[in-house]
Amino acid sequence: MNKLINDPADVVAEALLGIEAAHPDLRVDHQHKIVYRGDAPRRGKVGLISGGGSGHEPLHGGFVGPGMLDAACCGEVFTSPVPEQMLEATKAVDGGAGVLHIVKNYTGDVMNFEMAAELAAETGVEVLSVVTDDDVAVQDSTWTAGRRGVGATVLLEKIAGAAAEQERTLKEVADVAREVNANARSMGIALTSCTVPANGKPTFELGDSEMEVGVGIHGEPGRRRVPLAPAREIADLLLEPILADLPFSRGDRVITFVNGLGGTPLIELYLMYNEVAKILSAHGIETARSLVGPYITSLDMAGCSVTLLRASDELLQLWDAPVRTPALRWGI
Amino acid sequence: MTDGRISIEQLTGWLLEFARLVTEHRDELTTLDAAIGDADHGTNMERGMSAVVLGLGGDTVGALCKQAGMTLVSTVGGASGPLYGTFLLRFGSSAGDATELSAAQFAAAMRAGLDGIVSRGKAEREDKTMFDALAPAVEALEAGAGGSLVEALRAAAEAADKGRDATVEMLARKGRASYLGERSIGHQDPGATSAALLVRAAATTLA
Helix, strand or coil: CCCCCCCHHHHHHHHHHHHHHHCCCEEEECCCCEEEECCCCCCCCCEEEEEEEECCCCCCHHHECCCCECEEEEEEECCCCCHHHHHHHHHHHCCCCCEEEEEECCHHHHHHHHHHHHHHHHHCCCEEEEEECCECCCCCCCCCCCCCCCCHHHHHHHHHHHHHHCCCCHHHHHHHHHHHHHCEEEEEEECCCCECCCCCCECCCCCCCEEEECCCCCCCCCCEEEECCCHHHHHHHHHHHHHHHCCCCCCCEEEEEEEECECCCHHHHHHHHHHHHHHHHHCCCEEEEEEEECCCCCCCECEEEEEEEECCHHHHHHHHCCEECCCCEECC | CCCCEEEHHHHHHHHHHHHHHHHHCHHHHHHHHHHHCCCCHHHHHHHHHHHHHHCCCCCCHHHHHHHHHHHHHHHCCCCHHHHHHHHHHHHHHHHCCCCEEEHHHHHHHHHHHHHHHHHHHCCCCCCCCCHHHHHHHHHHHHHHHHCCHHHHHHHHHHHHHHHHHHHHHCCCCCCHHHHHHHHHCCCCCHHHHHHHHHHHHHHHHCC
16 A cells, blocks of 8 residues: 555544644644634634545545535544534524535434534524435435445535525525536546545556546446547536436536545546537537646546536536635636 | 343353454454455454454443444445444443343344444345344344343354355345445455454354
8 A cells, every 4th residue: 555644543633633733724623623713603604514435536625615615524534424514514604594514415424413413403503405416327216225426515615604694594595405416417437446545545446457447536437348448438427417317408507526436546537528518619618717636536546537516607607616625726 | 031141241252252253353354344345344343343342341231332433434435333332332221221131122122222323324124234144143032032042142153154145145235335236246345354253253152
């Protein structure tokens, strides 16, 4: 295992020390492993918290700051944080307008956030939760755990963060967040597995000329393994199920997000973006805004995911609103 | 189950033995999880049960198990934390202020714990989860209510192992393994594997 670490057991704690040192406008509670914006709580503003397993950086700690999250709760690598963390963050960011929990749809995340919301209700803080489940690789069904929350989470945190900044009510912010999730679809492929520091070896083996289609963000295998293909074919493979699922139609305006899974260089992501843009253009879908880069990752996994968000004028305005976080920063 | 009662010391021993088995099987649990999940079940359960061992105590069965359950909820994370934590919290609520359990009370507490897992995790039979090992074990305990405690616990451990083995052929419908769809078939469920260890620990410490 070639990693820039000291002891596998200290990876999350020491990364938080680094975040604190690099970003003096954030505050870190090391005991509870929570990253706060420095000026939280903001009176009258809905507090936004998210959280999840570590290993997806910059999600979520890198999205804490004005215009986005008020706090991020960090679990162990790929393991949901515990209710106590979310409860602590909820109390700390409540400025009297309530707190929105942004939860990715994974069994553990959902259960731990549910328990936290139950505990928060006892303390009198008003909490609403939105769950992201945008991954079209997984068939949705009431009998299963449902779809995974992936790329849409990044777009949702930005857009809901802007809505909260405008001092909208908790219900209004939650409605905007749900609108983002309802109009976003994602799909990912992996060219390698990834190595969880505590395990020291890749979660699965993949041959040089193979790829996993329909992966999530936890180093797990995808829906199927197929021979490696040129980028233009991979773009087709990702977009075909995305476009068919919502479905997106001619004339739609979208935010197009090509995301790196952690081990793929930006040059390849831009090459992929070009292939994606050609397909969207052929379908008469207009990209109103774009985002390219590693924003929701799976440690050192090579590969990418594509997220499309059908965006109304209102969502685009919220997307354009100022944001100042370690990973997304514009307009301020 | 007429021959004997289960003391707080024995229940403490049960949790210690479960912790020992989790550590002994840590790598196996993580390897099973790597195949169909996210490769952390062994490390997460070991972290949680090590914390439980450090904080073991209580004058009543309820206090002992609630403390252990809260520790799991606050140290494990993932799905296992809330599920095993809820199991012990409900087990503790069922036992209440008792300082020892009859075999029937033990079976009832196990049932309450299982019900807690179902209400928290929404698992059903053959979803390929810990339920598939634990539910047959609880049924065996209930069925053995009229006979010997030793026999009932042995039957429960066998039922849990059989349920665990049966998860191999199941298509996962809950948890991360469900994302694999058909590819989840052929792999033993890590949650069912740790749940079978919990029942095995009961069989070796409570009778």
